[in-house]
Amino acid sequence: MEPLLRLSEIKVVFGSFTAVDGVDLSVAERELRFLIGPNGAGKTTLIDVITGRTRPSGGRVLFGGVDITGRREHAIVRAGIGRTFQTATVFERLSVADNVDLAASYRMGPLRLLRRRRGISDAVAAVLERVGLLRLADRGAGVLSHGQRQWLEIGMLLAQQPRLLLLDEPVAGMSAAERERTGELLTEISADHTVVVVEHDMEFLRRYARDVTVLHEGRVLTEGTVARVQADPRVQEVYLGRDVRVAEPVAAGAVEVE
Numbered sequence: 001m002e003p004l005l006r007l008s009e010i011k012v013v014f015g016s017f018t019a020v021d022g023v024d025l026s027v028a029e030r031e032l033r034f035l036i037g038p039n040g041a042g043k044t045t046l047i048d049v050i051t052g053r054t055r056p057s058g059g060r061v062l063f064g065g066v067d068i069t070g071r072r073e074h075a076i077v078r079a080g081i082g083r084t085f086q087t088a089t090v091f092e093r094l095s096v097a098d099n100v101d102l103a104a105s106y107r108m109g110p111l112r113l114l115r116r117r118r119g120i121s122d123a124v125a126a127v128l129e130r131v132g133l134l135r136l137a138d139r140g141a142g143v144l145s146h147g148q149r150q151w152l153e154i155g156m157l158l159a160q161q162p163r164l165l166l167l168d169e170p171v172a173g174m175s176a177a178e179r180e181r182t183g184e185l186l187t188e189i190s191a192d193h194t195v196v197v198v199e200h201d202m203e204f205l206r207r208y209a210r211d212v213t214v215l216h217e218g219r220v221l222t223e224g225t226v227a228r229v230q231a232d233p234r235v236q237e238v239y240l241g242r243d244v245r246v247a248e249p250v251a252a253g254a255v256e257v258e
């Protein structure tokens, strides 16, 4: 079966520096794929290529079998690809519900926008329920905690009904409880969406990841289940070079970030 997302031979060159160097990546429908790799490995650049923020110097991006390489960002959102950034971009002066409502309207035509009812629509309420923010619907987004902002941003993405969600370090800066809730949320979302998560947090990865792609110096170093990737000496090596402690290999076969 054709994967939902297929990157082939993606290359990104900034001046004389090659940030992404011939990456092939296939993500099937309803997959929860983690993308990891040391700083500067090219993870964000790859996400930028998929979302049209960066035009690749070479290679193709196929989404649902359609070539979307080089399309503009808004066209890619409309095609069904949504992303979050490392820092949540919510409108602080608007209520939590209005943030979701506004995001939902992004894909609506002008007639539907005009016909929109006042108050919280069922669709907005359903999204808020899913991300655990329904009881805060009327509060200003500016009062949310860091974790709640991230969930709101995920909710704003869901409101746009994307087929593919790209999340850039969703648990960075979160408390342990917030991480756990986020892990559960990602697992729930991936039941009916395809999700690609860029994440540094190895503990989080061990708990919630299924399949992992490891990037290093702009190339795919290895790919597979969490257990396989963690046991790979090449992965341990690239992380070791960057101050990452290797845990008891027999117990967990795991790599831990300090």
Ligand SMILES: Nc1ncnc2c1ncn2[C@@H]1O[C@H](COP(=O)(O)OP(=O)(O)OP(=O)(O)O)[C@@H](O)[C@H]1O
Residues within 6 Å of the ligand: 014, 017, 019, 037, 038, 039, 040, 041, 042, 043, 044, 045, 046
């Ligand atoms: N616009 C740009 N111009 C020049 N170099 C860039 C540009 N964007 C990224 N780079 C370089 O490309 C490389 C890959 O960067 P990228 O942000 O994709 O890595 P990353 O894996 O997401 O790293 P991190 O985990 O630190 O976010 C880095 O060396 C970075 O300095």
